[in-house]
Amino acid sequence: MNAPSEPKIGILLVNLGTPDATDFWSVRRYLKEFLSDPRVIEAPRWLWLPILNLIVLTTRPARSGKAYASIWNRIGEGSPLRAVTQAQAKKLAAWVAAGNLGAQPITEWGMRYGKPSIAEKLDRLTAVGCDRILIFPLYPQYSATTTATVGDAVFAALEKMRVQPALRIVPAYPDDPVYIAALAQSYRDFAGTLSFVPDTLLVSFHGLPQSYADRGDPYPQQCTATFTALAAALANDVKLTKMSFQSRFGRAEWLKPYTADMVQSLAREGRKNLVVMAPGFAADCVETLEEIDIENRHFFREAGGVNYATVPCLNDSVEGMSVIYHLVARELQGWT
Numbered sequence: 001m002n003a004p005s006e007p008k009i010g011i012l013l014v015n016l017g018t019p020d021a022t023d024f025w026s027v028r029r030y031l032k033e034f035l036s037d038p039r040v041i042e043a044p045r046w047l048w049l050p051i052l053n054l055i056v057l058t059t060r061p062a063r064s065g066k067a068y069a070s071i072w073n074r075i076g077e078g079s080p081l082r083a084v085t086q087a088q089a090k091k092l093a094a095w096v097a098a099g100n101l102g103a104q105p106i107t108e109w110g111m112r113y114g115k116p117s118i119a120e121k122l123d124r125l126t127a128v129g130c131d132r133i134l135i136f137p138l139y140p141q142y143s144a145t146t147t148a149t150v151g152d153a154v155f156a157a158l159e160k161m162r163v164q165p166a167l168r169i170v171p172a173y174p175d176d177p178v179y180i181a182a183l184a185q186s187y188r189d190f191a192g193t194l195s196f197v198p199d200t201l202l203v204s205f206h207g208l209p210q211s212y213a214d215r216g217d218p219y220p221q222q223c224t225a226t227f228t229a230l231a232a233a234l235a236n237d238v239k240l241t242k243m244s245f246q247s248r249f250g251r252a253e254w255l256k257p258y259t260a261d262m263v264q265s266l267a268r269e270g271r272k273n274l275v276v277m278a279p280g281f282a283a284d285c286v287e288t289l290e291e292i293d294i295e296n297r298h299f300f301r302e303a304g305g306v307n308y309a310t311v312p313c314l315n316d317s318v319e320g321m322s323v324i325y326h327l328v329a330r331e332l333q334g335w336t
């Protein structure tokens with residue numbers, strides 16, 4: 001019998017997932033996996049699956065593919081979400097290798113939908129001997145539609161293992177002081193590069209069907225916690241701070257106010273110089289680079305606004321990595 005090898009710790013950074021390419025079939029494959037998850041679409045399967053297969057997956061891939069094409073290769077190669085997540089994992093690995101944790105965990109990154117999958121990365125970590133794994137869902141605000149689905153995929157992968165690793169999952173961090181300070185600093189650094197003085201900061205979060213919140217998803221409260229802490233941190237930096245929700249999908253009511261309505265009403269109220277920030281996204285992606293920076297810029301200008309700028313997400317910036325290091329170090333206590 002082989003002697004057991006030295007126990008090892010693994011860290012797995014996880015984000016939502018993204019298509020492999022912008023063509024119809026690549027986007028369709030991604031949307032099919034994502035929108036088949038019953039946590040993402042809570043409607044009964046008998047009702048949703050025909051709508052998904054007959055309507056959504058015949059029409060949406062072309063539309064979404066166009067949005068993806070407009071931001072493809074914008075940050076590194078291919079999907080910005082994938083490029084940024086990979087860069088975050090690389091910097092985390094370097095930070096770990098520099099001895100910042102005492103122990104030397106092995107760092108990996110994966111995607112909840114699409115590639116590289118959580119199952120593949122857990123197999124890789126356990127194959128090299130990791131018997132303790134820290135899962136890091138890169139969602140600052142908890143939602144069953146995002147954070148919980150990461151747990152689901154992790155547990156599904158563990159179901160197939162004879163020897164399971166011990167697990168820890170980093171909790172959501174909506175008002176963590178290091179996160180809020182990183183966001184505030186990223187706003188200040190960005191505002192310092194602008195050729196105009198912002199009169200309004202709009203803080204836009206990804207939306208959620210209102211019915212999910214009514215049934216107990218704590219996401220809206222966690223978005224409000226982030227917004228309140230960030231607005232307090234920036235009280236001396238910008239006059240008016242507003243909050244809204246973007247990315248509505250389908251016809252049901254989602255969390256309000258909608259970002260598209262908000263940018264138009266701000267412009268109509270006479271706000272000329274708008275900066276938008278999206279602190280719910282740990283990485284820039286189609287939602288920030290296309291929906292916020294392209295689509296909503298257009299709405300704002302059409303309604304009479306003049307200057308419009310989008311703060312980059314924390315990504316793998318110094319501030320962004322400080323949040324990841326802080327949470328990893330905190331959650332590995334007792335293991336390292």
Ligand SMILES: C=CC1=C(C)c2cc3[nH]c(cc4nc(cc5[nH]c(cc1n2)c(C)c5CCC(=O)O)C(CCC(=O)O)=C4C)c(C)c3C=C
Pocket residue numbers: 016017018019040041060064079081139143145146206207208209219247249280281284285286287
């Ligand atoms: C019912 C549908 C959706 C829910 C609920 C939802 C929640 C949700 N999503 C994010 C983060 C991201 N979503 C992204 C893309 C995206 N989201 C939906 C639908 C729902 N999201 C779709 C259909 C798409 C694909 C793009 C499109 O077709 O419009 C992304 C970006 C992925 C990328 O590749 O760039 C992120 C990130 C959160 C935080 C959230 C929680 C409420």
Ligand SMILES: [Fe+2]
Pocket residue numbers: 206247
């Ligand atoms: Fe989404």
Ligand SMILES: [Fe+2]
Pocket residue numbers: 247248286287291
């Ligand atoms: Fe969107």
